[in-house]
Amino acid sequence: MKFSSTDAYVATDDLAIAVNAAITLERPLLVKGEPGTGKTELARQVSLGLGLPMIEWHVKSTTRAQQGLYEYDAVSRLRDSQLGEERVHDVSNYIRRGKLWEAFDAPERSVLLIDEIDKADIEFPNDLLQELDRMEFHVYETGETVRARHRPVVIITSNNEKELPDAFLRRCFFHYIRFPDIDTMRRIVEVHHPGIKDRLLTAALTQFYELREQPGLKKRPSTSEVLDWLKLLLAEDLTAEDLRRDGASALPKLHGALLKNEQDVQLFERLAFMARRGG
Structure with missing residues (x-):
């Protein structure tokens, strides 16, 4: 057994x-x-x-x-x-x-x-x-x-x-x-979303891990939440280019699947504001 x-x-x-x-x-x-x-x-x-x-x-x-x-x-x-x-x-x-x-x-x-x-x-x-x-x-x-x-x-x-x-x-x-590394996460995603385009997955996971590592984050998104986020990205037919963030917002697309409290949303809004001022 x-x-x-x-x-x-x-x-x-x-x-x-x-x-x-x-x-x-x-x-x-x-x-x-x-x-x-x-x-x-x-x-x-x-x-x-x-x-x-x-x-x-x-x-x-x-x-x-x-x-x-x-x-x-x-x-x-x-x-x-x-x-x-x-x-x-x-x-x-x-x-x-x-x-x-x-x-x-x-x-x-x-x-x-x-x-x-x-x-x-x-x-x-x-x-x-x-x-x-x-x-x-x-x-x-x-x-x-x-x-x-x-x-x-x-x-x-x-x-x-x-x-x-x-x-x-x-x-x-x-x-x-332990929280999955990016290679293990790819395997997990393949189980739940088979056939997802590699460029979209690479862009999404890069953003996801950057978000998780952001200092000051109150609640880091989990495996189940990134799977939900990817499901939304596929439902909206978004591409890797669509995920690119401009200076106007540091928040990822459909961020409500990843950030679950107002403090974390405000953190990324402040980061975007500071980036614009620095620019």
Whole structure:
């Protein structure tokens, strides 16, 4: 069971090695990187590449670790008891399975994505330590122990919004997705926009990397954003010559796909103003 690039995803050698190492060690793969570098998509492509079913758990600021295991609906049971329902005598009728339970009980090995774990409370990762390590948990209401029938391939993503506990990190295989260099980006673009003219691509990527390296930029555009930008350039049938910027504006064509806040737009407007004054 080895993962590599797929028809829809370019995995660098070090990323493929990280995925396969985590599978071999039977450890969760913790993936960090800038937003938009394909962390979530990686899990989906591992699922497709290895032919395994996919289970996704998208973490929010209000998500609790217990929700990944199960939840006991005491309110519904109380209501049913007041109505004299027969099902009230079986507590299992009020147990809602979480995503970890789904993965543990799956009839075949699956890929479990725990997406953006750093959004949750700092205690969230610690609360999952034993379950991810032992691949089992106890259901107190029914007295049963749920054990994984097949150990899932666990991929955990983080945008580095907060530090994760050391005890949690020790149980993971870690990989940081670096921002693609221009050659890797060309391969990525070819997957999403096959047959794009080389002159247009060269001009667009030159502008894109110049924009990313601009000092003072609050939010640097990501891989997903340059793909959106190229899609717009192709839809508008623009050429490499159309992308040339004159002294009137330092902003690239259709810059709204790349710059996502007014501070960065104003930065390039000031640069154009200073260039005109210098001219």
